Amino acid sequence: MGNTLGGVGVLDKAVVVLDVLEVSPQSLSELVTATGLPRATAHRLATALEAHGLVRRDDEGRFTLGTRLVALGRAATEAFPLAGAAQKALRELRDSTEESVQLFVPEADSRVCIAALQSPHGLRTIVPLGASLPLLGLGSGARVLNGQIGAQGWTESVGEREAGVASVSAPVFDAGLIVAAVSVSGPIERTTKHPGRRYGEAVVAAAQRIQRDAGLRPELP
Amino acid sequence: MGNTLGGVGVLDKAVVVLDVLEVSPQSLSELVTATGLPRATAHRLATALEAHGLVRRDDEGRFTLGTRLVALGRAATEAFPLAGAAQKALRELRDSTEESVQLFVPEADSRVCIAALQSPHGLRTIVPLGASLPLLGLGSGARVLNGQIGAQGWTESVGEREAGVASVSAPVFDAGLIVAAVSVSGPIERTTKHPGRRYGEAVVAAAQRIQRDAGLRPELP
DNA sequence: GACTATCGTCCCATTATGTGAGACACAAGC
DNA sequence: GCTTGTGTCTCACATAATGGGACGATAGTC
16 A cells, blocks of 8 residues: 555555655644645654654754665665775776766666765866666666677766766676676766767776675676 | 654654664674564565665675765765865874874764774774764763863763773863764873863864864854 | 575455544734 | 733544554475
């Protein structure tokens, strides 16, 4: 119930509350209009979540995401063997390319950024940790996760997902399956219109290093 | 209901599931024994949470914390104006002391670590992000949040919260109220038995810088 | 191959559970 | 004064969560 259409359960409503609070702190009345829930219900849910530390009140008495979530979020990140194992390789890649780098994993019908480091330049691409992008969308990361990889092991996209930004991505394999995509992205001015020429090799190397560091098997047994 | 004793609602059970999964991935049966919930209930809850991305399955089919939580966790961290504003000051403090540093905020009857950086040394104190410690407990951080501050503006504790570790903490004020505590902690061997002498000044300076960077008013209007 | 154990998943009658309109107290503004 | 806006709480009602048990797979043992 609630996951399909029709009946909506407590849990679904509670998640809506969290979703709304993720955007910004909300007073009760704001919460009511934002969620569409009746005042009494919104209040009960928010205070119930508050009792669990998932929601707290800020200095102005508004509801915000609670401290419990920072602990859960950290644990969730660590639950990805990849996220941790990829850190060193990503840092190397970011430092050698001087552009923002990300690690994406497929999740249902989207791809989620589970690790990201930013370019040192003032003008840079930013993909927030945890950001969820459509899997069947644009960008070299999406292509890679859908199995569209060039002969050299990488895929590039120029001004595809967002105007002015280009990116190169390479797949991370486990037992012959693509489990993640490493991406480098930045403004076309710096990456040129053929970012693959510049970064392709480095991205593929980083993906392979992640494979090794995470203890994955690149080929089928 | 459920927050007191007696009736336990869906939300409470869902949180229990998350709590259990925070420790480690669990198969359904493990989840059942860990939570004490009936199999059908545990399954329904876990799959409901899965539908919202708060829970996912790992490669072995077990339940783990989901990707949605990494986004929520990040948002929760950002919802603390302090956590972000404190980063620079904490990094400076960590680099100058070469010991682990933390920022604690009071929350109900506990104190929560909302920012932490670790010592470069092999032997070091680790307080995980989001960790929740009793507010009326031991340690210089607890003391500071309870208003027990020495004349120099800091408080030290030696082998108090945990054997072998000493710490120094200083308060962050807003409008005359203590809103957070900055701590430096490390093994007694390095910090000496009078860590305040060594780090007191630096910790107080960091706390004041955080106050400034976060745009807080140290005194009453 | 048959037997048993344990797994994840799903059904459905039962009732405990969450529901939400409305009452309430408090504060600010006209 | 009155009005409008908060946040909070209650309570009769019925909806939504419950959990014992059934089911099909898979794995191991004899």
